[in-house]
Amino acid sequence: MSSDSVASYFSAMAKCDEGYLCEVCGLDVAEIVESDLYLRYVIGELDPEVLHTSPERHIRCNPTIAQFIVDPEFGAPVVVEGAFDKRLLDPAYVRERETLVTRGWRRLREVLNTEAAIINYPLPEVREAIQRKAGY
């Protein structure tokens, strides 16, 4: 992808930055720290190209990822019932996942109060990967 097209989709995202409704509960996703899309974007699991076209959800409305946020600031831990319950998963995988997803969520809290451009939201290693892919 050219850096021109990168710039154009980031500006497209900025335009529709007014908040989306959660596809699970139907309520407004008012804050970036509640956004499942942005969480997955900062940890490198959502392509920036689809950030503004994917359905929005609250982080808590997507428990399979929310259960990996381990931070008292996040509030009560999310528990998943069923096959994706982290208590049933490999402990090493769970630790890795908790580290990544928790870092991602803390990153959202950081960018909430900064003027950082959306392209600079992701975690450093994710930012590098995106830039490599975009051919900067």
Ligand SMILES: [Zn+2]
């Ligand atoms: Zn919701």
